[in-house]
Amino acid sequence: xxxxxxxxxxxxxxxxxxxxxxxxxxxxxxxxxxxxxxxxxxxxxxxxxxxxxxxxxxxxxxxxxxxxxxxxxxxxxxxxxxxxxxxxxxxxxxxxxxxxxxxxxxxxxxxxxxxxxxxxxxxxxxxxxxxxxxxxxxxxxxxxxxxxxxxxxxxxxxxxxxxxxxxxxxxxxxxxxxxxxxxxxxxxxxxxxxxxxxxxxxxxxxxxxxxxxxxxxxxxxxxxxxxxxxxxxxxxxxxxxxxxxxxxxxxxxxxxxxxxxxxxxxxxxxxxxxxxxxxxxxxxxxxxxxxxxxxxxxxxxxxxxxxxxxxxxxxxxxxxxxxxxxxxxxxxxxxxxxxxxxxxxxxxxxx
Amino acid sequence: xxxxxxxxxxxxxxxxxxxxxxxxxxxxxxxxxxxxxxxxxxxxxxxxxxxxxxxxxxxxxxxxxxxxxxxxxxxxxxxxxxxxxxxxxxxxxxxxxxxxxxxxxxxxxxxxxxxxxxxxxxxxxxxxxxxxxxxxxxxxxxxxxxxxxxxxxxxxxxxxxxxxxxxxxxxxxxxxxxxxxxxxxxxxxxxxxxxxxxxxxxxxxxxxxxxxxxxxxxxxxxxxxxxxxxxxxxxxxxxxxxxxxxxxxxxxxxxxxxxxxxxxxxxxxxxxxxxxxxxxxxxxxxxxxxxxxxxxxxxxxxxxxxxxxxxxxxxxxxxxxxxxxxxxxxxxxxxxxxxxxxxxxxxxxxx
DNA sequence: TTGTAGGCGTTATCAT
DNA sequence: ATGATAACGCCTACAA
Numbered sequence: 001x002x003x004x005x006x007x008x009x010x011x012x013x014x015x016x017x018x019x020x021x022x023x024x025x026x027x028x029x030x031x032x033x034x035x036x037x038x039x040x041x042x043x044x045x046x047x048x049x050x051x052x053x054x055x056x057x058x059x060x061x062x063x064x065x066x067x068x069x070x071x072x073x074x075x076x077x078x079x080x081x082x083x084x085x086x087x088x089x090x091x092x093x094x095x096x097x098x099x100x101x102x103x104x105x106x107x108x109x110x111x112x113x114x115x116x117x118x119x120x121x122x123x124x125x126x127x128x129x130x131x132x133x134x135x136x137x138x139x140x141x142x143x144x145x146x147x148x149x150x151x152x153x154x155x156x157x158x159x160x161x162x163x164x165x166x167x168x169x170x171x172x173x174x175x176x177x178x179x180x181x182x183x184x185x186x187x188x189x190x191x192x193x194x195x196x197x198x199x200x201x202x203x204x205x206x207x208x209x210x211x212x213x214x215x216x217x218x219x220x221x222x223x224x225x226x227x228x229x230x231x232x233x234x235x236x237x238x239x240x241x242x243x244x245x246x247x248x249x250x251x252x253x254x255x256x257x258x259x260x261x262x263x264x265x266x267x268x269x270x271x272x273x274x275x276x277x278x279x280x281x282x283x284x285x286x287x288x289x290x291x292x293x294x295x296x297x298x299x300x301x302x303x304x305x306x307x308x309x310x311x312x313x314x315x316x317x318x319x320x321x322x323x324x325x326x327x328x329x330x331x332x333x334x335x336x337x338x339x340x341x342x343x344x345x346x347x348x349x350x351x
Numbered sequence: 352x353x354x355x356x357x358x359x360x361x362x363x364x365x366x367x368x369x370x371x372x373x374x375x376x377x378x379x380x381x382x383x384x385x386x387x388x389x390x391x392x393x394x395x396x397x398x399x400x401x402x403x404x405x406x407x408x409x410x411x412x413x414x415x416x417x418x419x420x421x422x423x424x425x426x427x428x429x430x431x432x433x434x435x436x437x438x439x440x441x442x443x444x445x446x447x448x449x450x451x452x453x454x455x456x457x458x459x460x461x462x463x464x465x466x467x468x469x470x471x472x473x474x475x476x477x478x479x480x481x482x483x484x485x486x487x488x489x490x491x492x493x494x495x496x497x498x499x500x501x502x503x504x505x506x507x508x509x510x511x512x513x514x515x516x517x518x519x520x521x522x523x524x525x526x527x528x529x530x531x532x533x534x535x536x537x538x539x540x541x542x543x544x545x546x547x548x549x550x551x552x553x554x555x556x557x558x559x560x561x562x563x564x565x566x567x568x569x570x571x572x573x574x575x576x577x578x579x580x581x582x583x584x585x586x587x588x589x590x591x592x593x594x595x596x597x598x599x600x601x602x603x604x605x606x607x608x609x610x611x612x613x614x615x616x617x618x619x620x621x622x623x624x625x626x627x628x629x630x631x632x633x634x635x636x637x638x639x640x641x642x643x644x645x646x647x648x649x650x651x652x653x654x655x656x657x658x659x660x661x662x663x664x665x666x667x668x669x670x671x672x673x674x675x676x677x678x679x680x681x682x683x684x685x686x687x688x689x690x691x692x693x694x695x696x697x698x699x700x701x702x
Numbered sequence: 703t704t705g706t707a708g709g710c711g712t713t714a715t716c717a718t
Numbered sequence: 719a720t721g722a723t724a725a726c727g728c729c730t731a732c733a734a
Contacts (some may be wrong), residue, residue: 004494056727080426143355262521407711
């Protein structure tokens, strides 16, 4: 097939009897060009079907108008909403979004990192893989003055922009809520402890128990690898078979919390009467399952938007100093049926 | 801050006493370069921290190693899995993925289309917005020999690659299943009829009724704009208040089906005994809610992988001919509790 | 306000 | 097997 020749600023220049530089300036709204000329040139450009070549502009500027995103998996409600927030904000500012998923594997994270770097992205937004410990693969961005925003799963040994929620308080409040409901043997589904968000949630859990004078029982703290449905199922089965089973579970994510409820049901354990459950994230499923799942809100889309804005605002600032700008968002406990031991008002309300 | 000078093939050339061309060829595994030299050069490149510049290579080749994705919304289970499938396949082949969401608005689709074009993507994967009717914005890709793969929500007045499921058969089978369960007044939640996937599902529904000798009642066919939870809720309420309410609903997506079940519960209508429901997509929620939702499988990730492969395999072939290569995937009815009127085996099985 | 010219990093062509 | 050179499209000092 014949491929149509693309229109360049040279073609426009010839057509309109201007120099290419004037065309270029006009298209970029350069102040030295009169409104009239700009309008004329832009209309001609549109008429001739001109489309800018980001590759050429990017090469010239050594930077593409692109934000890179590096996450574990796209098809998780939290991540999908995070990306959605990033995309929306970036798009409005005329930026594109390049995505990549590590599937929670360090090796993938490194190679995706390189792939994004090779595309000369304007900035990088990262939620670390479960495995990642070493952070060397991010250094080259810093060396080039390319801003990195870590979001949700952030490192604590690397200075950069960070966007997180207050995981400690969230963990504390979630646990406190269960205690308020009368739970005394509260289990915790903990995430990988080298990811500080999970460490913080657990700390909040521990402190809530301590403050209430409840004993900390190691056998009720289950350390998960990925907080998957399967892991949750297995853990719950084991817990409920204990001589003194827990009467409450605080899970570090909704997926595992849901599996706990389903497992309990199957084993004939009533939720919330015999076992109260609270999750984390407020996935869509939380409000729909029955009993509906109490959980902690996690403003995914907003975190994405903030992360993108960080990149957009960065432009040329230097942030390699030992300066770490952290944005901490609040969360709230969303009380639904799965943790309401005492009163049962709102029973059928979807929330 | 000081920005480190980036290493280019010229630096490598100087360092190794080769010409830039040789370096370039070696890095691209050109056959005229000996294995030994390639190894030498690649090792030096890695040692010196060389990273290729996709922008420059892309400009030179007038094509970036990037696949563009244009969808309605990322944070929908089907879409997230679709993207995930695309990303995984693209990544393995060394391609990047640029995403954009239209939020189901025509105007956004057009401008995103342009933004992706400006980045000189290798190929475009599209699931049309609900609004889109005119297809002119895609023409420029065809003119440049850039392949387009339409997936799921595809046009029927535009020749290109397409990846779809057999919506007619799916709609037929879903409806037939309800009939087999003894339903005689089956309602249908239909999507926007100018999107052929919804038209096909409806056709299947109608034919299933006809073949079974059941009357087609217009008042039981509800046309939705977006098949949202709210729309589903409203429609269900109206249906159940009819003098002769339906005893079955075939919804063109799971979201609306879930809302139907929840609405029915609230109104004291038993599912499936009084009202059987079957959805479409097999969203994660379908197997977890109670009663679990019968639905039609929709191989999102696989469709994404196939779409990406289409682009990767295209390389230079001409497909502007009046040739439309369509890949049709099969689906299957997933029977769960929400439609099992008669027998109740497997009651507590999650599916 | 507009034009000229050089270069961003890479690769393909042509030559050796 | 390797090298020299031009070109991809755009932007921006510098000049006018």
